[in-house]
Every structure is written in C-alpha cells, then in structure tokens.
Amino acid sequence: MDDLSAKKKKQSNFNLLLLLSVFVVATCGLIYELVAGTLASYLLGDSVTQFSMIIGVYLFSMGIGSFLSKFFTKNLLGWFIQIEILVGLIGGCSAAILFLCFNEVESFRILLFGLVSVTGILVGLEIPLLMSILKDEYEFRDLMSKVFSFDYVGALFASIVFPLLLVPKLGLIRTAFFFGILNTVVAIWVSLSLGEKQKWIKLLRASAMLVLLILVIGFVYSEKLTRYAEGNTYPNKIIFAQSTPYQRIILTHEKDDFRLYLNGNLQFSSRDEYRYHEALVHPAIQSSPGAKSVLILGGGDGLAAREVCYYNQIDSITLVDLDGEMTQLFQTNPQLTELNHSSFSDPRMTVINDDAFVWLKKNPGKFDVIIVDFPDPSNYSLGKLYSTSFYEELIQHISEKGHCVIQSTSPLYARQSYWCIENTCRTAGFATLPYHAYVPSFGEWGYILMGKEPPLLPFIDPLPSMKFMNSTTWQQMQFFPMDMSEVPTEVNRLNNQMLVHYFEKEWSRYE
Secondary structure (H helix, E strand, C coil), X not given: CHHHHHHHHHHHHHHHHHHHHHHHHHHHHHHHHHHHHHHHHHHHCCHHHHXXXXXXXXXHHHHHHHHHHHHCCCCHHHHHHHHHHHHHHHHHHHHHHHHHHCCCCCCHHHHHHHHHHHHHHHHHHHHHHHHHHHCCCCCHHHHHHHHHHHHHHHHHHHHHHHHHHHHHHCHHHHHHHHHHHHHHHHHHHHHHCCCCCCCCHHHHHHHHXXXXXXXXXXXXXXXXXXXXXXXXXXXXXXXXXXXXXXXXXXXXXXXXXXXXXXXXXXXXXXXXXXXXXXXXXXXXXXXXXXCXXXXXXXXXXXXXXXXXXXXXXCCEEEEECCCHHHHHHHHXXXXXXXXXXXHHHCCCEEEECCCHHHHHHHCCCCEEEEEEECCCCCCHHHHHHHCHHHHHHHHHHEEEEEEEEEECCCCCCCHHHHHHHHHHHHHCCCEEEEEEEEECCCEEEEEEEEECCCCCCCCCCCCCCCCCCCHHHHHHHCCCCHHHCCCCCCCCCCCCCHHHHHHHHHHHHHC
C-alpha cells in the first residue's frame, strides 16, 4: 500500500511538473514572438507593420504545429523533450542570428520569417503533446482548464516583464538567450524525472546539456555579440549603447563627429546639427517679440534648449521628453554636455519626463514659444503627435502673440509627408509659414512656423553664437523649388494616420 501511495505521489508530482512547464512554454513562446517583432521594428522600421506580420506568421505557424501534433502517437515524452531542446536552441539564438545577419544577408525578411515560422511550429507542437501526455491523468474538462490557465498566465507574465524589465535590463539578444535557457532547463528537468529506464534518455540529456552550454555562453557574451552586430550596422565606432523602455539609444564617434541614433534612425551629427537646430529655434523666438516662456516637446538631447538659452530675455524653459534615460545621458555625459553647452544645467530649465500629449492635457498653461522636436512619424505611436488632435491641443497652449515650430521631415524626400503635416496644422486652426534648410547629414529638411496669427518675420537678427542663419538665408529658406512645392494631401487624423502611410511609402524608396 505504501508503494502504491508513493507511486501515486510521484506521478502527481510529475503531472504538476508538466503543468508548470506549460507556464514556461507559454512565457518563452511569447517572448520569442516579442523579441522578433521588436527587433524587426528596430531594423526595418514601421513597428505596426512588423509586429502585425510577425504575430500573424507566428500564430499561423503555431496552428501548423498543432495540426502536426496528431501524427505524434508514440514516445510522447521523448518528443516533448526533443522539441523543448529545439525551441530553446532556435528561439534562444534567434535574436543573435538576426542581428548578425542583418547586413550580411540580402533576403533578410526570408530569414526573419523563416525563424519565426520554425519557432512557431515547434511551440505549436508543445501544448498538444503535453495534453496528450496528461490525458489519462485528468478528466478532459479539468485538463483543458489547467493547461490553458497555465498557458494564459504565462502569456500575461511575458507581456508584462518584456517591456518593463527584460528589454531595458537585458536587451533583446540576452533576453532571447535567457528564455532559451529556460526552455532547455525544462527539457532537462523532465528528463531527470524519468529515471534511467528509457534507452534514449541519456542521449537527450546529453543533447540538452550541449544546447544549454551553447546558450549560457551566448548569454554571457551577448553584450559582445550586440556590439559586434551593431558595429557592422553603424559606420562609426559605437561609444554608447543602451536599451530603454522606449527606444534603443546608440552614440557613435569618429574624429570630430558624434552621432545619435534612436532605433537605428540618425537623429543628429555633431558636424552639422547646428544648422538643424538654428533653423528650428531662432525663427520661432524672433517671430515672438518679448517672448518670456518656452516649451520644448521632445529634444531630449538638449540641443534645441542650447539655442534657446542664448536669449537672455527668456525667463523659463520647460522641456518635456518621454525618455528619462535619454535626458539623463545628455545631462551627465561630459562629451554630450560639451555639445549642448550644459543647457540642462541652466537655472531657467525644467525637465519633465512624460508623454507630451498626456502632459499637455494635464497642464493648462500657455507659452510664448513652443518648439516641437519629435522623431519622424515612422509609426503610429509617433504619428499621433502629428495629428489634428495633437495640434488642436497645442494651439490651446500658445499665447496670443506666440508661435510654434515643428520639425516636419524632408519636403524633398518625403514631399507628401511634409505637406500633410502643414495641411494638418492649418486644419487644426494654425496660420502656417513653411520653410526648409539644408542639413548635410539629412539633406533638405522641413519645418513649419505657425501661430494663431500669420507669422511675420521679415529678417533674422543673428546672435554671436549663430553659424548658419541670417536674413539672406532666412529668405531663401522660405522658397520651395518645383520638386518640393506643395502637393494636395489628406489630413492626418487619429482615426486614419495618413501621415504614417505617406512617410513609410516615401522613405522606403531610399532604404
């Protein structure tokens, strides 16, 4: 009787082990999907399209795996262990493979969706196999309840820890290796509980230990792998790399050139950023005589704030940028504070880390000058900051004689996108003055100066700090050649996000 009780207890513990493995399987499976989607959005842009495609292919592949599970009728535990080992190896190494191959493989999307498909098929096999293994231990209704409860809880856990903990603390490559290790540990754990009865168990354990060793080495050296992969992606030497909850920050340096990249997109080159920032800041301030208060939305590098700080008449500067780690970097790094002239240390400066749209709704104050320096509208989360809803909120925060300026992508390379922004601003109630400047690192770049009344700025009064702008250049900046002149566009609204479609279509020609 004691032997029977011990046997039942052992079987019960083994059943619990398999149910716990459902939680691990679900967590790991979703993490691989999120890693692939995030990595694709970093490397290929347009996060909505990339995530949509990744999720669709992954779920379809899981369906294929579930269908194929009906052909597995013998040695189910052995197959489950083998699949766990394969999922751990392929899923765990997927981010490193994709990063390393981005610049080496011509058909990168084939590799990307190939890895997603294989991982999805293997993950799709796991749950049906576990249910087949446990079908004699539980009633069908009880089995379904237990398995899917563990499955959904694992998915929830993955979706919470991925953006809040894993990406900012581990990064994509290390995260993938870590969950590959978890998959492999499950395989080893299950195999150890089987004892030595099966002939194939020793071979599977040896395979699992080899894969575990590969994944641990990958995890330990993942930072070097990341640096090597990014070193092949960026033309200059990387001196800083960090993943925050919002973006991947890369700083490169070559001779006298510092460059900032966010999610792979160039934000500035220290050789010519003064052209961009002088064109962004000075027309707005000089078109608002007597301006005392300035609001900067975005601009977490402090370079627009640097230009504002040259005006002694300004009493207060409020900078709202989403990413606290970005503003902290440009407040503390000596090379970067030299570039922005320690603008964050100016006593008139207040730095707020918040979503600009949300912050505007919460704060009813008005400003004499508002400088909008957001990244380009390459995805829907950024596209909302170029919508009628945002500009209608923005106009409520401009003083009667004040002005606002918006960086508005290139009127040459993204002509429809530029004039869509201008059209959207007019629809929201602004009187607009479009202009552009040549910035060597970017080419022709567009801005829109606007206010409640038509902006009137006949000349620019150059400050001693200015190296680019004067009255002559200002007049030239307002002239648009035929290939940049206005074209009809739709208005960018939250419910259509036409600007993102224009932007993706136009810039994809230059990839």
